[in-house]
Amino acid sequence: MEIQITLNNRTIKSNIEPDCLLIDWVREHGCYSVKRGCETSNCGLCTVLLDGKPVLSCSMLAVRANGHNVQTLEGLQEEAKDFVEFIADQGADQCGFCNPGFVMNTISLLRENPNPTDDEIRAYLSGNLCRCSGYEGQLRGIRNYLNSKNK
Amino acid sequence: MEHKDYKSVGKAYRKKDSMQLLLGKPVYVDDITPDNALVVKILRSPHANAIVKNINTDIAKKIPGIVDIYTWEDVPKNRFAIAGQTYPEPSPYDRLILDRHVRFAGDAVAIIAAEEEKAALKALKLIKVEYEVLEPVLDFRTAKDNTVLVHPEDDWFAPCAVGGDPKRNLVASDTDVHGDIDAVMNDCDIVLERTYHTKAYQQAMMETFRTYTSLDRYGRLHVISSSQIVFHVRRILSHALNIPKSRIRVEKPRIGGGFGAKQTAVCEMYPAFVTLKTGRPAKIIYTREESQIAASPRHEMEITVKLGANNDGTIRALDLYTLSNSGAYGEHGPTTVGLSGHKSIPLYTGNLEAHRFSYDVVYTNHQAAGAYRGYGATQGIFAVESIVNELSEKLGMDPTAIRDKNMVREGMVMDAYYGEKANACALDKCMEHCKKIFDWDKKYPVRDMGNGKVRSAGVAMAMQGSSISNVDVGSAMIKLGENGTYNLTIGAADMGTGCDTILAQMAAECMECSLDDVSVFGADTDVSPYDSGSYASSTTYLTGKAVEMACDDLKKQICTIGAEMMDCDTEDVVFEGNKVSTADGKKSVSITDIAYKTQVNSKYTGIGVASHTSPVSPPPFMVGMVEIELDKYTGKVDIIDYMAVVDCGIPVNPALARIQAEGGIVQGIGHTLMENVTYNAEGKPIESSFMQYKIPTRLDMGSLKVEFENSYEPTGPFGAKSIGEIVINTPGPAIAHAIYRATGKWYRELPITPEKIAMDLIKDM
Ligand code: FES
Ligand code: FES
Numbered sequence: 015m016e017i018q019i020t021l022n023n024r025t026i027k028s029n030i031e032p033d034c035l036l037i038d039w040v041r042e043h044g045c046y047s048v049k050r051g052c053e054t055s056n057c058g059l060c061t062v063l064l065d066g067k068p069v070l071s072c073s074m075l076a077v078r079a080n081g082h083n084v085q086t087l088e089g090l091q092e093e094a095k096d097f098v099e100f101i102a103d104q105g106a107d108q109c110g111f112c113n114p115g116f117v118m119n120t121i122s123l124l125r126e127n128p129n130p131t132d133d134e135i136r137a138y139l140s141g142n143l144c145r146c147s148g149y150e151g152q153l154r155g156i157r158n159y160l161n162s163k164n165k
Numbered sequence: 166m167e168h169k170d171y172k173s174v175g176k177a178y179r180k181k182d183s184m185q186l187l188l189g190k191p192v193y194v195d196d197i198t199p200d201n202a203l204v205v206k207i208l209r210s211p212h213a214n215a216i217v218k219n220i221n222t223d224i225a226k227k228i229p230g231i232v233d234i235y236t237w238e239d240v241p242k243n244r245f246a247i248a249g250q251t252y253p254e255p256s257p258y259d260r261l262i263l264d265r266h267v268r269f270a271g272d273a274v275a276i277i278a279a280e281e282e283k284a285a286l287k288a289l290k291l292i293k294v295e296y297e298v299l300e301p302v303l304d305f306r307t308a309k310d311n312t313v314l315v316h317p318e319d320d321w322f323a324p325c326a327v328g329g330d331p332k333r334n335l336v337a338s339d340t341d342v343h344g345d346i347d348a349v350m351n352d353c354d355i356v357l358e359r360t361y362h363t364k365a366y367q368q369a370m371m372e373t374f375r376t377y378t379s380l381d382r383y384g385r386l387h388v389i390s391s392s393q394i395v396f397h398v399r400r401i402l403s404h405a406l407n408i409p410k411s412r413i414r415v416e417k418p419r420i421g422g423g424f425g426a427k428q429t430a431v432c433e434m435y436p437a438f439v440t441l442k443t444g445r446p447a448k449i450i451y452t453r454e455e456s457q458i459a460a461s462p463r464h465e466m467e468i469t470v471k472l473g474a475n476n477d478g479t480i481r482a483l484d485l486y487t488l489s490n491s492g493a494y495g496e497h498g499p500t501t502v503g504l505s506g507h508k509s510i511p512l513y514t515g516n517l518e519a520h521r522f523s524y525d526v527v528y529t530n531h532q533a534a535g536a537y538r539g540y541g542a543t544q545g546i547f548a549v550e551s552i553v554n555e556l557s558e559k560l561g562m563d564p565t566a567i568r569d570k571n572m573v574r575e576g577m578v579m580d581a582y583y584g585e586k587a588n589a590c591a592l593d594k595c596m597e598h599c600k601k602i603f604d605w606d607k608k609y610p611v612r613d614m615g616n617g618k619v620r621s622a623g624v625a626m627a628m629q630g631s632s633i634s635n636v637d638v639g640s641a642m643i644k645l646g647e648n649g650t651y652n653l654t655i656g657a658a659d660m661g662t663g664c665d666t667i668l669a670q671m672a673a674e675c676m677e678c679s680l681d682d683v684s685v686f687g688a689d690t691d692v693s694p695y696d697s698g699s700y701a702s703s704t705t706y707l708t709g710k711a712v713e714m715a716c717d718d719l720k721k722q723i724c725t726i727g728a729e730m731m732d733c734d735t736e737d738v739v740f741e742g743n744k745v746s747t748a749d750g751k752k753s754v755s756i757t758d759i760a761y762k763t764q765v766n767s768k769y770t771g772i773g774v775a776s777h778t779s780p781v782s783p784p785p786f787m788v789g790m791v792e793i794e795l796d797k798y799t800g801k802v803d804i805i806d807y808m809a810v811v812d813c814g815i816p817v818n819p820a821l822a823r824i825q826a827e828g829g830i831v832q833g834i835g836h837t838l839m840e841n842v843t844y845n846a847e848g849k850p851i852e853s854s855f856m857q858y859k860i861p862t863r864l865d866m867g868s869l870k871v872e873f874e875n876s877y878e879p880t881g882p883f884g885a886k887s888i889g890e891i892v893i894n895t896p897g898p899a900i901a902h903a904i905y906r907a908t909g910k911w912y913r914e915l916p917i918t919p920e921k922i923a924m925d926l927i928k929d930m
Contacts, residue, residue: 042200046189046190046191046195046196047188047189047190047191048189049193049371049372049421051371051372051373051453051855052453052854052855053452053453053454053854054453054854054855054856056854056855056856057371057855059371086189087188087189088189091188094187094188095188098183098184098187098188099184101183101187102179102180102183102184102187103177103179103820104820104824105177105179105180105663105818105820105821105823105824106824107180107182107183107186107187108422108661108662108663108824108828109186109370109371109372109419109420109421109422109423109660109661110182110185110186110187110192110419110421110661111193111370111371111372111421111422111661112371113186113187113189114189117187117188117189136863136864137864139863140862140863140864141862142863143371143855143860143862144371145368145369145370145371145422145424145828145832145860146370146371146422146661146824146828147824147827147828148824148826148827148828148829148830148831148832148866148869149827149831149862149863149866150827150866150868150869151823151824151827152863153863
């Protein structure tokens with residue numbers, strides 16, 4: 015079937031199988047930042063923004079994005095850049111496999127709530143698993159970023 | 166011990182790959198390998214123990230897009246091991262690529278090679294298999310000398326004598342005694358005997374197992390794999406496929422986590438076999454389900470500890486018996502078990518007069534176990550630290566005081582640790598430091614919070630090793646580039662731990678240059694110098710030392726070239742980082758000029774190389790303390806604070822060392838409170854996805870605080886010991902202790918779930 019998705023500001027028409035998942039579609043279109051960690055909507059690694067809202071692309075048919083705007087980390091490099099430096103300073107990037115999903119969801123959190131408390135950060139990102147970092151370094155990084163902005 | 170100030174070592178630099186990873190660049194196996202490779206899928210046995218009577222692939226092969234399907238009849242008939250260990254491996258050769266006898270629910274029955282995934286998935290359903298279903302061995306307590314044999318075959322082969330006997334379902338067996346254990350035990354005022362049980366946890370690294378294979382321009386097998394052990398993979402594939410090692414090249418890109426899982430060649434053989442058969446590129450990506458049911462989890466262990474002490478808390482004797490469940494194959498079975506005693510008993514070297522450690526490792530029809538961070542030490546420490554907590558509660562002594570009284574201290578010879586001396590040990594300082602930051606004296610007493618909630622605290626110590634003594638080899642090669650910068654090439658594998666960066670920090674320290682002037686490459690069997698790989702807490706300690714030695718080698722060469730250029734003797738010049746000068750400081754040549762000199766009319770390579778091995782494996786030490794809040798009505802345990810102080814010698818990069826510790830603690834919290842691996846009555850695994858296998862989220866770990874107490878390890882690079890594994894060892898015993906304090910009940914089997922606690926507490930209400 016024919017669909018049309020605006021992927022990172024580029025409108026793409028494509029012919030897909032009805033059961034094509036959004037994660038496979040974005041990866042086929044070069045967005046390799048989007049990772050699959052579980053296939054069962056448990057890990058958050060596959061997070062993309064659909065019309066600005068975070069969704070799990072492993073659990074969504076590509077056809078549902080038909081006519082919509084999809085953003086991946088490839089399209090948000092500038093917005094991500096400032097903030098991820100603070101994660102790097104903590105060494106919390108570790109293996110990095112969970113990073114894109116975590117970064118996408120954090121961007122979304124900060125758009126919704128520019129000054130979250132620690133508990134609000136934990137709650138918003140609770141669907142983003144990370145097996146390496148132990149989460150605390152990610153929290154310190156976000157906190158330091160917010161502090162630097164509020165200076 | 167005094168040591169000089171370092172410029173690069175000891176600094177919290179960012180990881181060299183940070184920005185690539187954080188900005189989502191394509192750096193992992195599936196991102197960098199072509200999409201048009203053949204899709205490889207595995208048909209897996211639904212039975213825990215069965216013989217493939219008949220297998221018919223005719224219909225499945227007719228599906229458009231199916232290139233071929235292979236069964237046990239198509240693969241080489243020589244047995245091998247997939248454990249990533251130094252040759253000759255202690256693990257038995259008990260595998261075939263595909264075996265007619267399938268030994269766990271999930272064991273491979275057929276390999277499908279397809280043009281696209283859909284065809285492969287369809288073929289999975291259309292292969293007709295007739296099984297002769299056999300009775301499985303599902304309880305590891307009944308495995309030894311069971312009439313059902315997991316490995317009845319006659320070509321089972323053990324390259325090392327480790328006490329295994331497949332006719333008794335034994336992978337390995339041994340006893341180690343020091344002193345007259347029975348006499349000392351009899352003389353003690355108090356003897357406790359308890360049995361502890363830990364489970365077969367999954368590493369659950371976010372990137373599942375995956376490998377890409379193709380034939381390169383010379384017709385050699387080129388393997389790109391998410392692996393911690395490229396050199397071992399090359400050897401394993403050569404054994405499995407019956408082709409010379411010289412025809413194989415293995416490299417790893419960035420790895421999405423390993424924690425030991427990728428110290429076993431879990432999936433490499435399947436696409437490699439397909440590529441050899443078809444001549445075409447092939448790729449296998451394990452689903453999360455496959456990574457849960459056919460992977461290489463921790464060895465389930467049941468450990469019986471007998472502890473002998475005096476009424477004043479002096480611990481005089483420890484006697485351990487470990488029963489370890491290796492599952493259907495023997496990978497890492499004979500070695501993991503050793504750590505359950507050798508890396509737990511020595512913690513109490515202080516007053517220990519005698520110890521005994523014996524074990525059996527058995528085959529069962531469970532998924533085969535493998536290597537997981539901690540590697541047996543975690544299981545042993547859960548048992549030993551728990552029984553010490555039980556002792557202190559019984560004697561009414563503060564558990565930190567009982568440890569102060571008995572713990573190993575710097576300079577002591579550890580009989581239970583191969584007679585090694587603790588050259589660098591700040592365990593006592595870790596305890597003092599941790600007590601202070603945690604506020605132990607205030608938090609140890611149980612506090613009733615009202616609403617049925619109780620707060621309490623627990624403590625545990627831990628140790629590990631740094632590399633496998635007299636076995637592991639760490640290597641490094643450093644090359645001078647023409648602008649006075651360096652390329653560091655290693656065979657160790659950065660799996661997110663940051664070893665590329667810390668090794669570069671060491672090189673920068675030696676070459677007196679900036680970290681940016683050192684580029685790192687690893688790991689590729691065609692390019693890297695031989696390194697055992699990243700496991701056994703070896704990379705910082707062993708490969709780090711090799712970096713130091715390779716730099717010395719290169720510096721000598723640089724000085725020789727400099728001396729020739731200045732027309733003087735090598736002894737008369739000094740290396741000063743960006744230049745080589747005469748001792749009197751009158752003349753000098755820049756490093757750039759020396760580098761260019763290696764490119765014109767030169768007999769020098771400008772390359773320094775070194776390999777290193779160590780006769781000792783210096784233990785890092787650690788103390789962990791936890792405060793929990795337990796809900797007596799629901800049994801729910803919330804972690805409030807987890808604080809730990811680690812002695813890893815000199816931390817090469819304190820930020821990365823801290824994250825290692827925090828990550829390890831959270832994995833340990835998962836194993837203690839929620840993660841479990843169970844099987845149904847037929848031996849099918851239950852926790853086959855992240856729906857059932859719950860790992861901690863950021864709402865499950867409270868807040869963490871990790872600090873360091875430095876010691877200086879004289880045999881390590883810049884005083885460093887290891888950090889990667891020890892960090893997972895304290896949560897089990899510390900949390901179990903806190904739960905006892907809150908409930909009055911000892912939980913000796915993990916995980917300790919709310920259900921277990923609530924069902925017990927209901928009886929008291
Ligand atoms: S892959 Fe989508 S949530 Fe895990
Ligand atoms: S960094 Fe490895 S899973 Fe988060």
